[in-house]
Amino acid sequence: MSILAIGSVAFDNITTPAGRAENVLGGSATYFSLAASYFTKVRVVAVVGDDFGAEHDHVLKKRGVDTLGIERAAGKTFRWGGQYLENLNEAKTDFTELNVFEKFQPHIPAEYRDSQFLFLGNIHPALQAAVRLELSDVKLTGGDTMNFWIQGANQELRETLRLVNILLINDGEAKMLANERNLPRAANKVLAMGPQALVIKHGEYGATIFFREGAFGFGSHAFRAPALPIDEVKDPTGAGDSFAGGFMGYIASQEEVNREVIKRALFYGGVMGSFTVERFGTERLQSLTRGEIDARFQVFRELTHLE
């Protein structure tokens, strides 16, 4: 099934201990779409400026991503610069130029209205909610958010969370959103806000999904998938969005959404994140094969499974 993703498209300047890259194509929707494209058809709703050329569009199109929903606006594309020098888990932002992204109002092309899977990337929660409400055929919505909205648009975020089936955030965001330091208790509080499942991303320690009782079938309350211990993380940018792309893309590719599918999706999320960080920007995500992805899925399985 096709998945519709909304989010940011950006040009990034990235500095890490492994080097530096300038003006590389990035943004949450870009990483998400490329990662999801190995599993299912992806449609993107985003906004770019005059500096987004055919060569950038081609990066997505080459992977079969439908870019009809990428709106061209007058001005420059969102630009971000940051460095990971002391800590590969957290970027120090050098600059954020929202440019055309500042006034982003998602427009859903008519051709996208039959989308059954939706991923609401990290934009203002009111825009996330509006997109969800515009699409009547959606059967599963994934969503992301961040500290900025948890603090600055909490009421709108609470409304949006009632429309999201699976929320994907990190440890710090979950604790902030729930106002609770204990992770399982924080998870329960977030689940009480609406989502049927909550994926908490732990960076190099993998991810845990918490299910509401009875959601997507029955089984244990939580499930954990590992991250691969990686000798050389070249560039952590986009790892979380790639995780979401692998996770949602795999779910959308399956006949039925049940717990076993969602657990495997959690592994595929980790797999896609692990590829992304091996090279700068989206480089690794552009050139994968499904065979490489499934081989790494097996590595993840061996990393955690007893005989």
Next chain:
Amino acid sequence: MSILAIGSVAFDNITTPAGRAENVLGGSATYFSLAASYFTKVRVVAVVGDDFGAEHDHVLKKRGVDTLGIERAAGKTFRWGGQYLENLNEAKTDFTELNVFEKFQPHIPAEYRDSQFLFLGNIHPALQAAVRLELSDVKLTGGDTMNFWIQGANQELRETLRLVNILLINDGEAKMLANERNLPRAANKVLAMGPQALVIKHGEYGATIFFREGAFGFGSHAFRAPALPIDEVKDPTGAGDSFAGGFMGYIASQEEVNREVIKRALFYGGVMGSFTVERFGTERLQSLTRGEIDARFQVFRELTHLE
């Protein structure tokens, strides 16, 4: 097979958000021995003072632990006081009174000389090495250490590491020992110092074991076991030592030491740590059944295994 454990026996004053406990029996050797006692016979070498009574000895004896090697010295037992208020992963120490532990010189009873499994708890690395060298029948040695020795007795620690088959430390200790921030690279550096396998404990995120190529058979370089997401951590004291006890105890209970045994042992380590933190001090560890342990092992498996 019997396992010989050396380490500390202490009385602890513990404050956590869940309450306070005073003068409770603790110390690395105590937690280790109780946890390991569910898997195999345990012999302890430690030192206590006049304040260590029959009722304390009974806590260990009741679990079948051989306390012949616990030496009574004139003076008071090691005492520690600490609190976990802001952060359950790290104690703020209120006081450390080494007392009789300060001059601890491990004496191995003749009856213990045939021990084939050895666990060197967190004491001065020179003492750890001396104990290992005194025992000629040992076929597997596990060891622990801490920042204090990594910084203050580095040369002696390096010598000891050549005698240790499996080292169990946490993320921060591994990074400090290797002088390397990337965890897999840090692991490789530590393995090059001597151990055939390195267990890195990640607290609430579980643990990863890294194998030297060809050690304990063949297979993937790393294996991860989860920690159970626990709603209410009453008291984290002793979780790491209980982990080591479950891990080493399970290994010592098996006919053969191979990778599959070690992987299961990593799960049992997590299981024992998860029980310990449910109550203050060693309370939970005193009253378990093997049935409860194996049931939780299954929970850990379900938490991580795909169908």
